[in-house]
Amino acid sequence: MTSNQAKKRRRKRKWLDWIPLMPFLFFxxxxxxxxxxxxxxxxxxxxxxxxxxxxxxxxxxxIYAISxxxxxxxxxxxxxxxxxxxxxVGYFICQLRSKRAQELVTALCDVTSNFTGAPLAFxxxxxxxxxxxxxxxxxxxxxxxxxxxxxxxxxxxxALAYTYFQxxxxxxxxxxxxxxxxxxxxxxxxxxxxxSGQYWRYVGLPVLTPAIGAGLLLLFANAFGAYAxxxxxxxxxxxxxxxxxxxxxxxxxxxxxGAGDAMGILTLLMMxxxxxxxxxxxxxxxxxxx
Amino acid sequence: xxxxxxxxxxxxxxIGCFLFYMLLPIVATYAFSVATRWDRSILPExxxxxxxxxxxxxxxxxxxxxxxxxxxxxxxxASILLIVPTAYWVHLRVPxxxxxxxxISTLPFAIPGVVLALGLIRLYARPPLMLAxxxxxxxxxxxxxxxxxxxxxxxxxxxxxxIRVLTEAAQSLGASWGRTxxxxxxxxxxxxxxxxxxxxxxxxxxxxxxxxxxxxxxxxTFPMQLVYFTRRxxxxxxxxxxxxxxxxxxxxxxxLWIAAWGAKRTSGGGKHPTKGxxxxxxxx
Amino acid sequence: xxYLDLDHLNKAFDGAIAVNNLSLxxxxxEFVSLLGPSGCGKTTTLRMIAxxxxxxxxxxxxxxxxxxxxxxxxxxxxxxxQSYALFPNMTAWGNVAFGLRVxxxxxxxxxxxxxxxxxxxxxxxxxxxYTNELSGGQQQRVALARALAIEPRVLLLDEPLSALDAxxxxxxxxxxxxxxxxxxxxxxxxxxxxxxxxxxxxxxVVMRQAMIEQVGTPEEIYTQPDTHFVATFVGTSNQFPxxxxxxxxxxxxxxxxxxxxxxxxxxxxxxxNGDALIVIVRPEEIRVSQAEIVIEEDNxxxxxxxxxxxxxxxxxxxxxxxxxxxxADIKTVDRGRFVCGTSVQLSFPRRACRVMxxxxxTNGDDN
Ligand SMILES: Nc1ncnc2c1ncn2[C@@H]1O[C@H](COP(=O)(O)OP(=O)(O)OP(=O)(O)O)[C@@H](O)[C@H]1O
Ligand SMILES: [Mg+2]
Numbered sequence: 001m002t003s004n005q006a007k008k009r010r011r012k013r014k015w016l017d018w019i020p021l022m023p024f025l026f027f028x029x030x031x032x033x034x035x036x037x038x039x040x041x042x043x044x045x046x047x048x049x050x051x052x053x054x055x056x057x058x059x060x061x062x063i064y065a066i067s068x069x070x071x072x073x074x075x076x077x078x079x080x081x082x083x084x085x086x087x088x089v090g091y092f093i094c095q096l097r098s099k100r101a102q103e104l105v106t107a108l109c110d111v112t113s114n115f116t117g118a119p120l121a122f123x124x125x126x127x128x129x130x131x132x133x134x135x136x137x138x139x140x141x142x143x144x145x146x147x148x149x150x151x152x153x154x155x156x157x158x159a160l161a162y163t164y165f166q167x168x169x170x171x172x173x174x175x176x177x178x179x180x181x182x183x184x185x186x187x188x189x190x191x192x193x194x195x196s197g198q199y200w201r202y203v204g205l206p207v208l209t210p211a212i213g214a215g216l217l218l219l220f221a222n223a224f225g226a227y228a229x230x231x232x233x234x235x236x237x238x239x240x241x242x243x244x245x246x247x248x249x250x251x252x253x254x255x256x257x258g259a260g261d262a263m264g265i266l267t268l269l270m271m272x273x274x275x276x277x278x279x280x281x282x283x284x285x286x287x288x289x290x
Numbered sequence: 291x292x293x294x295x296x297x298x299x300x301x302x303x304x305i306g307c308f309l310f311y312m313l314l315p316i317v318a319t320y321a322f323s324v325a326t327r328w329d330r331s332i333l334p335e336x337x338x339x340x341x342x343x344x345x346x347x348x349x350x351x352x353x354x355x356x357x358x359x360x361x362x363x364x365x366x367x368a369s370i371l372l373i374v375p376t377a378y379w380v381h382l383r384v385p386x387x388x389x390x391x392x393x394i395s396t397l398p399f400a401i402p403g404v405v406l407a408l409g410l411i412r413l414y415a416r417p418p419l420m421l422a423x424x425x426x427x428x429x430x431x432x433x434x435x436x437x438x439x440x441x442x443x444x445x446x447x448x449x450x451x452x453i454r455v456l457t458e459a460a461q462s463l464g465a466s467w468g469r470t471x472x473x474x475x476x477x478x479x480x481x482x483x484x485x486x487x488x489x490x491x492x493x494x495x496x497x498x499x500x501x502x503x504x505x506x507x508x509x510x511t512f513p514m515q516l517v518y519f520t521r522r523x524x525x526x527x528x529x530x531x532x533x534x535x536x537x538x539x540x541x542x543x544x545x546l547w548i549a550a551w552g553a554k555r556t557s558g559g560g561k562h563p564t565k566g567x568x569x570x571x572x573x574x
Numbered sequence: 575x576x577y578l579d580l581d582h583l584n585k586a587f588d589g590a591i592a593v594n595n596l597s598l599x600x601x602x603x604e605f606v607s608l609l610g611p612s613g614c615g616k617t618t619t620l621r622m623i624a625x626x627x628x629x630x631x632x633x634x635x636x637x638x639x640x641x642x643x644x645x646x647x648x649x650x651x652x653x654x655x656q657s658y659a660l661f662p663n664m665t666a667w668g669n670v671a672f673g674l675r676v677x678x679x680x681x682x683x684x685x686x687x688x689x690x691x692x693x694x695x696x697x698x699x700x701x702x703x704y705t706n707e708l709s710g711g712q713q714q715r716v717a718l719a720r721a722l723a724i725e726p727r728v729l730l731l732d733e734p735l736s737a738l739d740a741x742x743x744x745x746x747x748x749x750x751x752x753x754x755x756x757x758x759x760x761x762x763x764x765x766x767x768x769x770x771x772x773x774x775x776x777x778x779v780v781m782r783q784a785m786i787e788q789v790g791t792p793e794e795i796y797t798q799p800d801t802h803f804v805a806t807f808v809g810t811s812n813q814f815p816x817x818x819x820x821x822x823x824x825x826x827x828x829x830x831x832x833x834x835x836x837x838x839x840x841x842x843x844x845x846x847n848g849d850a851l852i853v854i855v856r857p858e859e860i861r862v863s864q865a866e867i868v869i870e871e872d873n874x875x876x877x878x879x880x881x882x883x884x885x886x887x888x889x890x891x892x893x894x895x896x897x898x899x900x901x902a903d904i905k906t907v908d909r910g911r912f913v914c915g916t917s918v919q920l921s922f923p924r925r926a927c928r929v930m931x932x933x934x935x936t937n938g939d940d941n
Contacts, residue, residue: 038412092301119530122527274400458653465673
C-alpha cells in the first residue's frame, strides 16, 4: 500500500469517528442553536423584514428599561447578600468540630438550593404573607407591624425569597475553597509573625477571591433567569425582565415579537457573560489551588 | 472562659440564624398543610389531613401528577439515550471533540427557561410546523434545559475511571463491544448516570416555566396546578407544596447517597465521579 | 520466519512519525524488552501489536498468520497496562476471571484457573478484595494474572512497574521473569529503565526517535554498543573525542594532543587514518591510582580528581582533563586513598575501548 492511500484511509477513519456524534449535535442545533439564532435575527428585523435597531431602541425606555433595572438590581443585591452570608456561614460550617454536623448542614444546603419556584414562593407567603406565621408572631410578641411597609409581593419580599436559594448555593460553592485553605499556610503565616487578621488579609481572602468572584457571577445569573418564584408571588405585576418576557408569551398571538426577541437576546447576553466570566474565574481558581 | 464562650458564640449564632432562615419556610409549609386554621393565631388551631384529602380527591390531581411523571421519566430516558453514548464515544475515540461537548453542555446554564420557550415558539409554532406546543417538544426542550445536570456527572465518572484504558483492557481480554459496554463501562459510570438522571427527574418534576409556555393548559403539570392553587386555595396549595418539596429533597438525599457509594466503589483516592452537590443553576 | 514478526511498521499521528519502518522478529518463549527515551515510539509499537493502533503500513504476523487488521479482542494478546486498568466494579477474582468468562469457559474451569493464577502471583488470599483495597504492587499482580489467565499467545507489558516504588519494582520484575520462564510465554516488555531491561530480558531492543537503534542480548547491548546513542543511553560512558592516527596499530590522539589512547587495531577500512572518532570507555573499566605509582597498562592518562561521590558499593570519581570530565567507578572500600584536588592517574586496557565515528556528537537523550 502506498503511503498516500494509507493517508487517505486514515483521514477517512477520523472523519467516520465523528458520525456517532451527529444525533447529539443535530439535536442541539435544532432545539437550542437555531431558535436562538432566529431570535437574534428577529431582534434586528422590522415588520417589513428590513434590518432595524428599533427593537433595541425600545429596550431603553418605559417598562422594558424598568424591568431590566429591576432584574439587575434584584439579581445583584441577592447575589451580594448570598455571597457575603454564604462565605461567612461556609466558614463557620468548616469550623464545626463534628464531621457529622458538617455533613448534615451541607446536605441541608443541597436540599434547600433546590427548593425554588412555586413551592418556595408559597412557603414565603405562609411565613411572611400578610397573615403569615412570622408576620403574626412579630405583631403579637414584638408589636412590630411589618405590613404595609414591607410586603412579600414587593422588591424586598422577592429579594428575601431569592436569597433563600442563593445562600445555600453559595455555601456549597465556597466550602471546597475554604476547605482548600491549607492549615500549613496559616501556620507558616503565624511562624512569620502575622496576626490572624493579617493572615486573612494577605493569604486567606486572596486565595478565596476566585471562588468568591465566581460565586458572585453564578448567583447573579442564577437569579437573573429565575421566573417561577417571582411569577407565583407577583404574577406579572412586578416588572422583571423574565416576567416581561413571559407576559409577552402568554396568549396565542404575540403582542410585540420584535421586542420579545430583543429582550431575549439581551437576557442571553447578561446570562452568557456572567457564565463565561464565572467559568474563566473558577478555572483559574482551581488551577491556583493545586 | 469568656474568650472560650465568645469563640463558640459567634459561629453558633451565625449558623443558628442560617438554620432558622433555611428551615422556617419548610417547617411552616409542612405545618400549614396539616393545620385546620392558622391565619389568626401564632400556632395552628388544630390538626387535620383534610387538605390532603381535598387535594387527592380533586379530579385533576391524578392527571397532573401523571403528566409530570410522564414528562420527567421521558426526559430522563431521552437524556440518557442522547448524552451517555455521545459522552462515552467522545471520551473514547474523539478526544478532540471534548471542548466542544463541554461548551455545548454548559450553554443551557446561560439560557433561562423563558428564553428557550420564546425561541422555540417563535421558530416552531408557526405553520406548517406547529410543533412547538406539544409535549414532545416540551421533552426536547427539557433535555436541553437539563443537559448540564446529565452531562457533568457522566463526564466526571468517565474521567474518573479512565474509560479508554478500561475499554482496551476488556478488548485485549477478548471482550466484544457489547460485553465491554454492559460489563465494564456501564457499571463504572452508573453512579454518574443515576445521579444525573435523578437530578433531571427532580428538576423536571418541579419545572413550571417552560411547561406553561409550551403546552400550558393543554397538558397541565403538577407545578402548574400548584401555582393555580396558590391563588385559589392556600390549603390545597400547601399539600401540593409539601408533595413537591418532599420529592425534591428525597431525590437530593438519594443523589448524595449515590455519590458516597460511587466514591467508595471506584478507586479510593482520585476524583469522585459524582462528588459534590446535587445542584446546578437552579433558581427558578 | 519467527513466532512474532513485525515487518516495516510505520505509524504517524497527525504527520508526526511515531514509528518509522520498524522490523522485529521474536521467537517463541522469548522475553524481549523495548528500551528507549520518552516519546521514542515504544508504546505505539506495543499498541500496534495489541491491535489498538492500526499501522499506516507494514505487517504483523503471529505464528505465520497475518494479524495486522485483526481487532484486538480476537488477537489473544494479554496486555498489562501501566495504570493497571483493573475494572473497579469487580473484585480481584472477578478481574482475573473476566477473560475466561468472555471465552465461555465452564464455571469449574474458571474457578480452578483463577485460583491457580492468584496463587502464582501470590495473592490467593486477596481474591475477594476490590481494586481500591489493594496496594499498587498487588494491583499490578492482579493485572498480570488477568492477562495470563487467557493463556495469551503473547504477553505485552507497557511500563508495568513505573508507578511502583523502587523496592517493589525490583522484586516484582524478578517475579515477572520467573513466571514468564515457568510458563514459557512470549513476552514484549516496554520500559525506559535500562537496568530493568538489562536484568530480565533475553533480548533488548533499543529505540530512538521512532527507529530501532540496536537489537541484542543485554550483554551485547552493554558491552558492544553499535552506536554512540546506545553507548551513552545504556549505562554511563566516557567519551574521548580524537583523531585516528594509525588504524593498524590502533593509535588515537586527542584533537589538541593532550593525550594518546591505544585502541584495538582497526582491520577493515570503515575508518581511515586522520578520521575524527570517539573512543568510549565505561567508568568501571577505568582504574585510578596515585600520581607517583608506576603503572603498566595500555593507556595511562594524568587527570585532576574533582569530586568523590558515594553511590553504595561503588564510589564515583569525577576527574578533569583539559576540556572534559571523566567518570571512573571504583570500589567503595578503596576510596580512602584519594583526596580531591590532587593529581591522579587513569588507566584502562586497550580492549575496554570502543570506537565510534566522530563528527556527529549528538547527545544521549533527544528531548
Ligand atoms: N494517540 C496519539 N495521538 C497523537 N500523538 C501520539 C499518540 N500516541 C503517541 N503519540 C506520539 O507518538 C510519539 C511516540 O509515542 P509513544 O507513546 O509510543 O512513546 P513512548 O516511547 O511510549 O514514550 P513514553 O516512554 O513517554 O511512554 C510521541 O511523540 C507521541 O507524542
Ligand atoms: Mg509509553
